[in-house]
Amino acid sequence: MTTSILGLFQQPEPAADAMDGLKEAGFDLGTFDVLTGTPYPEGAFGEHVPQHRLFRFPAFGAIIGFTLSVFLTSVTQLAYPMVTGGKPILSIFAMLIIMYEMTMLAGVIATVIGIVFESRLPNMKPGIYDTRITEGWIGVVITFDDDSKVADAERVLNGAGAVEIKHA
């Protein structure tokens, strides 16, 4: 059964010490994480720098949007080919405007989907947490597949100066 514990710190330095201690104690990088109420500079806690593929999302969305817009603008004009103002049925400049907007729209929507996906959201069962984190406290959360290493983790957290340790 998966269990987790949360060590709470009031300052960033002891939280960073706890992260270092967990690495030295042989915990896998994927099993512990730091929770903060505000963004800190990357690597402030010696945490694992997350890899992501967010930059692919807008490109993917833009390709879909552009393809749809080419279809929409050309097929609709050809389906009812009425000449207005002596302009060609497929009026490229006017089509480009719609194509541009649809490409950008799909790019934005895909980026937002990408942000949510890469943030691993939505997650309606986010696990152990403490509301003081959004008041400036820093949480170090460790997840275990079995309970054998809980005592080791608690020792590291206490050694680094955790103010409180919560279990879930």
Next chain:
Amino acid sequence: MQQRRQLDQVYTNRKLLNGQLDTPKWWLPTVSVLGVLVLIGVAVISVMINKGLGVTGLARPVYWGLFITTFVFWVGISHAGIMISAILRLTQAEWRRPVTRAAELLTVFSLLTALVFPLIHAGRPWRIAYWIMPYDISRGIYPNIRSPLIMDPVAISTYLTGSTLFLYIALLPDLGNLRDRTTGWKNALYTVLALGWRGNPRQWKMQTVGGILLSALMLPIFVSVHSIVSWDFAIASAVEGWHSTIFAPYFVIGAVHSGVSAVVTMMALMRWLWKWDDFIRPEHFDALARLLIVVATGWLGFTFLELTFALYGQDAPEIALREMQMFQWPWNMLFIIFFLTAYAIPVPMWLFKRVRTNIALMFWTSILVNVGMWLERFLIIVPGLARRTPFVYTWEAYRPSPVEWTIFIWSFCWVTFLMLLFSRFFPLVPLFEAKESQVFTDDVMIGRAKVPAIVREAD
């Protein structure tokens, strides 16, 4: 002088969530009055739709009047959000932090309001369904995409959707904060809206990278929207004063001028109403005023160029129109008020730091700008149609009717109402930005001077 104070996160939460966790005493009476005014406006709109556009002052040849002027005005205001939020985010301007949310919000609500005007102006709004999305597939007739009247809703819908999503993504950390501070149904609401936000490094990284990416994507949309709005006029070759090749950049810079001014107005109100003196400081108004001086002067250059190009061709109807706009009653009076309020009064005042850091003066000068910018749109749209031309034999002088004025006033009440409603449930200043500013800023001693130093991550 160092205006920034070291603030702890509990204090920041308490101050910036004071609109959500408590109800300010003024909130309910203000929202109630605005709500009544909004209902009156809706009733007047309903009457107009029922009776037809005959209740307005619109008549041949002036069919575009107060409604279209106000539509362009609100689209212009909407340019505040992305100008402030995206550009300042991309350039990592530290002073953007308390401004971004309000600016993004202004974008969303002013766009929503702007969209109402072409709809009601159409006279029979339900027929819009045959004209734009959804496409009328059953009859095999599709919108004419060569018309800017189709390009317009497409661009505005794109901008509105993008801005709303941008606003929501930047709201996620604050929704997590609200979830942590509330109980009962509010907690349930914020729990769902926060999507399980915890604040781990991956989520913060996505906020940063995603924010920059969305800013970069929204900027070209922002430029396209008011360009396309300008083509509603510029493509109409038969109307002098409208048919101009520089309308697109002229409209965009004018929109930024009015939009950023509207943000100044809103910032002053936020500081006064919620007592956010620690977060919205004179230095922010100073920075916004400096930005406005540059934007306003660029806009003045375009105004001058537009006039120069119009007169340079020595086309008689064009010259006649300009003469009417600037020298004939009542247009000359409007033109003078427009020039004084949009540039001649506020910009020279902003040259003085005492004015830039005086919040009351910034509030009133920013309102002046928007009076002027509304008049600018009126002077672009109406005189071109109102000028007497040969072979037109029915003529009515355009006088906006009380119905039009009521709907015009309604639009301001509606935007304010929406803003106040939003403020009851969501923070108007991004909390995580305010806190990040505290983390990334420190005072350093240089000689005997204590100066603020801002940490910027190299990426």
